[in-house]
Amino acid sequence: MRREVPLVLTAVVGLTMIISHFIPPLNILKDLFEDWFFIIAAFAIYLGVLNLLRVNADKIYKKQADAPFGLVVIFGFLVITIPGLFFSGGRSFSDPGTPFYYLYIHVYYPLSATMFALLAFFVASASYRAFRARSVEATMLLVAAFILMLGRVPIGDWITAWLPQGYRLGEWADWIMDFPQTAGQKAIMIGIALGVVSSALRVILGLERAYMGGE
Amino acid sequence: MNQENRQEEKSFWEKLLAIDRRIIFLFIVVAVALPLFFKVSMRIPVTPVAQGTYEAIESLQPGSKVLASFDYDPGSMPELQPMAEAFFRHCFRNDLKVIIMGLWPQGPLQANIALEEVFQDKDVKAKNLQYGIDYVNLGFTAGNEVVIDRMGHSFEESYPKDGYGTPIGEIPLMRGVRNYDNVDLIFSLSAGYPGTQEWVQYGVDVFHVKLAAGNTAVQAPGMYPYVQTGQLSGVLGGMKGGAEYETLLGIPGRAVRYMFSQAVAHAVICLFIIIGNLAFFASKKRKRS
Amino acid sequence: MSGEVVGVWIGAILTLGIFSFLYKDNPFYKFSEALFVGVSAGYWFVVTFWQYFLPKLIDNLVLAYTLLTVEGKIDYHWVYVLGGGLGVLMLLRLLPSVGWLSRWSLAFIVGTTAGLQFTRYLESNGIIQVKGTILPLIVGGNLNTTIGNIVIVVGTFCGLIYFFFSKEHKGAFGGAARVGVWFLMITFGALFGYTVMSRMSLLIGRMDFLFSNWLGLIG
Numbered sequence: 137m138r139r140e141v142p143l144v145l146t147a148v149v150g151l152t153m154i155i156s157h158f159i160p161p162l163n164i165l166k167d168l169f170e171d172w173f174f175i176i177a178a179f180a181i182y183l184g185v186l187n188l189l190r191v192n193a194d195k196i197y198k199k200q201a202d203a204p205f206g207l208v209v210i211f212g213f214l215v216i217t218i219p220g221l222f223f224s225g226g227r228s229f230s231d232p233g234t235p236f237y238y239l240y241i242h243v244y245y246p247l248s249a250t251m252f253a254l255l256a257f258f259v260a261s262a263s264y265r266a267f268r269a270r271s272v273e274a275t276m277l278l279v280a281a282f283i284l285m286l287g288r289v290p291i292g293d294w295i296t297a298w299l300p301q302g303y304r305l306g307e308w309a310d311w312i313m314d315f316p317q318t319a320g321q322k323a324i325m326i327g328i329a330l331g332v333v334s335s336a337l338r339v340i341l342g343l344e345r346a347y348m349g350g351e
Numbered sequence: 352m353n354q355e356n357r358q359e360e361k362s363f364w365e366k367l368l369a370i371d372r373r374i375i376f377l378f379i380v381v382a383v384a385l386p387l388f389f390k391v392s393m394r395i396p397v398t399p400v401a402q403g404t405y406e407a408i409e410s411l412q413p414g415s416k417v418l419a420s421f422d423y424d425p426g427s428m429p430e431l432q433p434m435a436e437a438f439f440r441h442c443f444r445n446d447l448k449v450i451i452m453g454l455w456p457q458g459p460l461q462a463n464i465a466l467e468e469v470f471q472d473k474d475v476k477a478k479n480l481q482y483g484i485d486y487v488n489l490g491f492t493a494g495n496e497v498v499i500d501r502m503g504h505s506f507e508e509s510y511p512k513d514g515y516g517t518p519i520g521e522i523p524l525m526r527g528v529r530n531y532d533n534v535d536l537i538f539s540l541s542a543g544y545p546g547t548q549e550w551v552q553y554g555v556d557v558f559h560v561k562l563a564a565g566n567t568a569v570q571a572p573g574m575y576p577y578v579q580t581g582q583l584s585g586v587l588g589g590m591k592g593g594a595e596y597e598t599l600l601g602i603p604g605r606a607v608r609y610m611f612s613q614a615v616a617h618a619v620i621c622l623f624i625i626i627g628n629l630a631f632f633a634s635k636k637r638k639r640s
Numbered sequence: 641m642s643g644e645v646v647g648v649w650i651g652a653i654l655t656l657g658i659f660s661f662l663y664k665d666n667p668f669y670k671f672s673e674a675l676f677v678g679v680s681a682g683y684w685f686v687v688t689f690w691q692y693f694l695p696k697l698i699d700n701l702v703l704a705y706t707l708l709t710v711e712g713k714i715d716y717h718w719v720y721v722l723g724g725g726l727g728v729l730m731l732l733r734l735l736p737s738v739g740w741l742s743r744w745s746l747a748f749i750v751g752t753t754a755g756l757q758f759t760r761y762l763e764s765n766g767i768i769q770v771k772g773t774i775l776p777l778i779v780g781g782n783l784n785t786t787i788g789n790i791v792i793v794v795g796t797f798c799g800l801i802y803f804f805f806s807k808e809h810k811g812a813f814g815g816a817a818r819v820g821v822w823f824l825m826i827t828f829g830a831l832f833g834y835t836v837m838s839r840m841s842l843l844i845g846r847m848d849f850l851f852s853n854w855l856g857l858i859g
Contacts, residue, residue: 138740138743139743141743141744141747142743142744142746142747143747145744145747145748145751146747146748146750146751146754147751148751149747149748149751149752149755150750150751150752150754150755150758151755152755153751153752153754153755153756153758154755154758154759157759163504167501167504167508168719169748169752170494170497170500170501170752171696171720171723172720172722172723172726172748173494173497173748173749173752174492174493174494174497174692174696175692175696175697175720175723175724175726175727176723176726176727176730176745176748176749177493177494177692177749178493178688178692178693178696178697178727179727179728179730179731179745180730180745180749181684181685181688181692182685182688182731183730183731183733183734184681184684185681185682185684185685186731186734187734188677188681189681190734202670205670205671205673205674206674208671208674208675208678209674209675209677209678209681210678211675211678212674212675212676212677212678212679212681212682213678213679213681213682213685214678214682215678215679215682216678216679216682216683216686217682217685217686220682220683220685220686221686221689226516226690227512227514227515227516227690227694228514228515228516229686229690230459230460230463230490230514230687231463231515232463232467236686237460238643238647239679240457240460240683241464241647241651242646242647242648242650242651243650243651243654243675243679244425244679244680244683245425245428245651246650246651246652246654246655246849247654247658247672247675247676247679247680248424248425248426248676248680249425249426249428249429249655249842249845249846249849250654250655250658250659250846251426251658251676252426252427252839252842253839253842253843253845253846254658254659254661254662255839255842256379256383256616256839256840256842256843257375257376257379257662257843259620259835259836259839260375260376260378260379260619260620260623261372261375261376263620263623263624263627263836264370264375264623264624264626264627265368265372265627267624267627267628268627268628268631269628273821273822273825274825276822276825276826276829277825277826277828277829277832278624278628278829279829280825280826280827280828280829280830280832280833281624281829281830281832281833281836282621282624282829282833283829283833284829284830284832284833284834285617285620285621285833285836285837286617286618286621288591288617288833288834288837289591289610289613289614289617289837290393290394290395290396290610290614291614291615291617291618293394293396306396310398310399312826312830313398313400313572313575313830314399314575314579314788315787315788315791315792315795316791316795316823316826316827317572317575317826317827317830318575318576318579318792318795319791319792319793319794319795319796319799319823319827320795320799320823320824320826320827320828321572321573321575321576321827322576322579322769322772322773322792322795322796322799323795323796323797323798323799323800323802323803323820323823323824324799324824324827325573325576325765325769326765326766326769326770326796326800327799327800327803328761328765329761329762329764329765329766329769330766332757332758332761332765333758333761333762333766335754336754336755336757336758336761337758339750339751339754340751340754340755340758347746347747347750348743348746348747349743373662373663376662379843380847383840383843383844383847384847384851387844387847387848387851387852387858388851388857388858426842427842428845429841429842429844429845429846429848430838430841430842456683456684456687456691490691491687491691492691492695493688493691493692493696496756496760497752497756500756511695511699512695551764552760552761552763552764552765553760555764556760556763556764556768557760567838568834568835568837568838568841569831569834569835569838571834572827572830572831572834576769576772579772579792580768580769580771580772581772582764582768588834589834589837589838589841590837590841590844591837605848609841609844609845609848612840612844612847613837613840613841613844616840616843616844617836617837617840620836620840
């Protein structure tokens with residue numbers, strides 16, 4: 137039961153999704169399975185949220201070293217959840233003017249955007265410390281990166297303004313993106329497609345069971 | 352004397368390699384922040400892929416319906432928000448009808464923020480645009496690519512109501528819009544999964560819709576194969592893509608203004624890479640000899 | 641002080657809190673990070689409730705219940721009870737003794753995703769991309785297109801050869817794989833350049849917020 141039912145479920149659902157392309161009447165079942173997918177995905181989100189709250193509540197209960205920050209996590213959760221559920225006008229909870237919208241713009245957005253902006257500093261530091269032209273391949277990577285970084289901003293054309301039209305850095309960047317880069321991306325894309333198709337088949341046929349975890 | 356000089360040279364390069372990363376961070380802050388104080392306008396060359404996106408929208412007749420999928424969060428706002436604002440300006444200028452949706456929860460919110468900004472324009476105010484007639488925001492629906500697939504059969508099944516709870520059958524703009532056959536173009540503003548790739552896979556290749564896109568710079572290179580095969584009409588890549596779009600529209604905005612900062616930052620990064628490599632090879636040569 | 645001004649100050653303080661990590665890890669940063677985690681979880685909780693539960697599950701069950709009580713009809717919408725049941729099974733993951741039941745929900749998700757992606761990746765990323773690589777290597781009167789087509793065909797072919805690890809990369813095969821590596825290096829260099837552009841854009845956005853919206857130093 138523990139392993140057999142999930143395997144059968146995966147096979148039935150997966151095959152239904154594939155076969156419905158060839159047998160249109162099966163689309164009714166496909167649509168139903170897709171709806172259930174929405175619902176289960178929602179519960180999966182709640183699982184993550186509940187687990188997060190449980191872990192942090194545990195930290196506070198056990199008076200661990202970072203318990204105060206566990207309190208901050210739960211505080212942050214409540215600060216947005218309570219207004220969002222009860223004081224933001226129901227289904228129009230995300231309209232401009234609601235408390236939820238205010239918190240989204242002035243708390244969630246600055247935090248989220250700044251977390252990502254930190255990456256700019258680390259990319260600069262990593263470029264300085266680790267980006268080395270140690271081999272022919274690394275040098276090709278470096279040269280391509282240089283051409284793209286300078287060619288994609290106006291400074292590239294400014295530096296190479298003395299060259300004739302069609303040979304400036306911006307145009308080199310365009311050519312690299314349109315041709316060799318596209319070729320490399322196509323190779324990666326086709327390779328991934330073959331990998332996804334074989335993995336999907338393995339999962340549907342029950343040959344791949346890692347998603348079920350141990351036991 | 353020569354040996355002493357070589358000792359100094361060695362310690363200089365090694366010091367350079369071992370520099371505290373906070374100094375690098377400081378350089379980056381100055382490189383990014385200082386140009387913002389100077390209103391330098393730079394000529395923005397337009398790439399063919401950006402031109403493709405512009406042409407896809409420009410070629411639509413007044414009254415055409417564009418389905419805009421806002422698939423990004425605040426983390427991608429500096430790159431995609433200028434594109435979103437330029438897109439709305441383009442659509443409203445050409446009297447196109449816009450149906451907003453999102454595969455990311457924050458997407459429709461970002462659309463509202465962009466609309467708030469665009470509605471302050473004199474030209475847009477003069478058009479007296481009405482919600483439900485000229486534009487509509489269907490909100491977010493969970494399900495990722497499944498939503499795209501379902502909408503191919505029926506919008507109402509995925510979006511029975513708009514983002515404000517109104518049944519879509521009661522919205523004038525949505526009357527007669529049953530599925531993709533009733534929209535003229537799909538514009539995907541995407542920062543990851545689900546996004547433009549899923550629109551290509553489930554929208555273009557199954558339902559043969561016309562698709563144009565604006566992506567973050569991280570995602571844009573991966574879309575070039577789709578442009579090459581014609582699955583995608585064009586793609587705007589990152590803040591530069593937004594600047595190109597603003598240039599094509601003749602309405603320079605935030606993206607064009609930011610390009611000076613972007614240019615200086617890139618130059619500084621290139622300089623760091625050059626110095627890092629020089630220091631590395633110099634100290635390597637030193638160690639060998 | 642208006643709500644908007646207070647909001648900008650809150651945003652600026654939280655932004656500086658995250659940036660303080662660049663100097664070194666500190667309680668101010670830890671506070672901002674913990675707040676981000678909590679607020680993100682709360683945000684998803686609220687959105688999921690209003691955008692998932694109500695329209696997808698509750699509305700359907702309410703409709704089925706209404707039809708049963710008012711018209712005495714047993715409507716097909718009752719089948720959403722099964723979907724809701726599978727969803728509840730997912731939550732059982734929190735209880736170790738019955739956590740294994742969540743595998744059923746996971747199996748459903750995995751099966752749906754595998755089935756959907758099978759055809760889509762095969763067509764969009766496989767067949768259509770291969771078709772797009774079948775290009776004429778000589779285009780009369782157009783040198784640019786000729787060179788471009790050769791680059792795309794050779795690059796894609798050699799790149800795919802590189803990814804074929806079942807055969808040793810030696811001889812002509814190895815030579816082609818090496819050419820494939822060169823194309824991939826150019827691709828990764830381009831990706832790096834674009835990644836730098838993307839990260840810098842995000843930083844520009846925050847700097848603009850601090851100096852323009854908060855401090856008002858930029859017009």
